[in-house]
Amino acid sequence: MSNAAGVGGTSSSFPTANTVAEFTRNLADVRGRIDAALKRAGRAPDEVRLLPVSKTVPEDRIRLAVAAGCTLLGENKVQEAKRKWRNLSDLDVQWSVIGHLQTNKAKDVAEFAVEFQALDNTRAAEALDRRLDALGRQLDVYVQVNTSGEESKYGLPPDEVVAFLKTLPNYGALRVQGLMTIAVLSSDAERVRPCFRLLRTLRDEARELDLVGPGELSMGMSGDYAVAIEEGATCVRVGQAIFGARNLPDSHYWPATAEGPSELPVDGGPAAK
Ligand SMILES: *Cc1c(COP(=O)(O)O)cnc(C)c1O
Numbered sequence: 001m002s003n004a005a006g007v008g009g010t011s012s013s014f015p016t017a018n019t020v021a022e023f024t025r026n027l028a029d030v031r032g033r034i035d036a037a038l039k040r041a042g043r044a045p046d047e048v049r050l051l052p053v054s055k056t057v058p059e060d061r062i063r064l065a066v067a068a069g070c071t072l073l074g075e076n077k078v079q080e081a082k083r084k085w086r087n088l089s090d091l092d093v094q095w096s097v098i099g100h101l102q103t104n105k106a107k108d109v110a111e112f113a114v115e116f117q118a119l120d121n122t123r124a125a126e127a128l129d130r131r132l133d134a135l136g137r138q139l140d141v142y143v144q145v146n147t148s149g150e151e152s153k154y155g156l157p158p159d160e161v162v163a164f165l166k167t168l169p170n171y172g173a174l175r176v177q178g179l180m181t182i183a184v185l186s187s188d189a190e191r192v193r194p195c196f197r198l199l200r201t202l203r204d205e206a207r208e209l210d211l212v213g214p215g216e217l218s219m220g221m222s223g224d225y226a227v228a229i230e231e232g233a234t235c236v237r238v239g240q241a242i243f244g245a246r247n248l249p250d251s252h253y254w255p256a257t258a259e260g261p262s263e264l265p266v267d268g269g270p271a272a273k
Helices: 020-040 059-067 078-087 103-112 122-135 158-170 189-208 225-230
Strands: 049-052 072-075 094-097 115-119 139-145 174-181 216-218 235-238
Touching: 020 049, 020 059, 020 225, 049 072, 059 072, 059 078, 072 078, 078 094, 078 103, 103 122, 115 122, 115 174, 122 139, 122 158, 122 174, 139 158, 139 189, 158 174, 158 189, 174 189, 189 216, 189 225, 216 235, 225 235
Parallel strands: 049 235, 072 094, 094 115, 115 139, 139 174, 174 216
Antiparallel strands: none
């Protein structure tokens, strides 16, 4: 784990942004790569929403990112997101929760989040709906799918997605926007691509049954967003390529992930030419 260089290089190829100008540069760089991927795929320039992911980033640096134009930030852990929401309430920024929800934290998410991207079980749907109702709020949600087949990952098995989506109209406070996935962690475009294709296929199937709202596809992170865009992503969740490399291993965020060097990212670049 000490050496993450692995197959694809080191995560130090994500320079840390410490000033507003550096955030502006990183954001422009990522947007440029998004636009290039869209172009390669023959898609329109405005078809992808960039969700900057600020997990582990301290609040003083988040202030710089907001000054550089970020208006919605993704956080993986509810407690951390809530603390930041509180401490940064003077800023014009909103919060998207993109990590697993323990039912006892549904109240918090209902209170501060504008979006929840990791819905994968009925208890969470019920708890969120109840808490939202009590607050008179609604919440945009994405259903998370485990497209990599790795036991460690959260998300519904692909063959349970349609049945789960069919239950969601019972929860009037949840506005289903689409599907979300984390691909297999690999710097090899041809290993991650099938995960993204699978999510799109499921979305198409669900859309035909009118089960998935606008049918957004949240897929792609710093190491693989170009491939995800080629496969139809409409939202990419990008942390390290904007904020800089994280020190913690991915097992910290997806707790059951096996130890060992991840092959993660190199570069959000045109990995899949
Ligand atoms: C951390 C995280 C991301 C962003 O990963 P980066 O490698 O920082 O781009 C995206 N999605 C989820 C669910 C995450 O937890």
